[in-house]
Amino acid sequence: MAGILLTTAAQEYLGDLLSKQDTDGIGIRVFITQPGTPYAETCIAYCKPGEEKPEDRMIPLEPFNVWLDSVSEPFLEDAVVDYAVDRMGGQLTIKAPNAKVPMVNADSPLNERINYLLQTEINPGLASHGGEVKLIDVVEDGVAILQFGGGCQGCGMVDVTLKEGIEKTMVERIPEITAVRDVTDHTVKENAYY
Known part of the structure; x- marks a missing residue:
């Protein structure tokens, strides 16, 4: 999956969560609020059929689809979504090292x-x-x-x-x-x- 990695554990956990929803074809949408700023937050939300945006990029996984927000996608480069079992059950983690970093190049101001x-x-x-x-x-x-x-x-x-x-x-x-x-x-x- 270009730019973002969902570990096998995360895919299994999310797949199980989504299978309990009463909506056929439900997937997840990954986006960042205020990308490229110190206030950036990486989010995962349910994405029912029709809730995806036309400019989103769809990544098909078994047994669900992941929709990447087009504005957030460059900031999701090298992001990792993982699920780790702990004493309290488990926790889904999202590490997006580029979420808060503005995208710049030699032509930027x-x-x-x-x-x-x-x-x-x-x-x-x-x-x-x-x-x-x-x-x-x-x-x-x-x-x-x-x-x-x-x-x-x-x-x-x-x-x-x-x-x-x-x-x-x-x-x-x-x-x-x-x-x-x-x-x-x-x-x-x-x-x-x-």
Whole structure:
């Protein structure tokens, strides 16, 4: 199944659930609310005949069909639906690592490419210290203006992080960027990571 994997256990569990419904031909529909944003949620819902949308992509499985929402489909790449038995019975899980990631390419606007790099590579590293960085603006001569938050605000190592980590990565990966500047008020030290 291109893009999304339903494990055998998930197919058996969903097939059993669907067989208990009183609707012939019922399947499931997989979609993401607010795809490509930090608020993205991956959902599975019953899909009775006629409830699918014309632009959905149908994936036939035994003994039911899966309908993929066309807007959500790119964000479902590498998604895995699994069912695991545990002490309480079992649990259906959906892991969609690309659900919250905006789709960008070399032709995407500069701000989108910067935010993508921040979300996918830079902020995951800063998160281990309870920190984050966000783009404020890009000014003349390709200077990205950034603001730190969380554990980075007030941290004594922020200059090293900015120059050795973030600036090196951004200049290397995004040709239009020549430098980065920090506009964070680092006198606020309540949550600083040391």
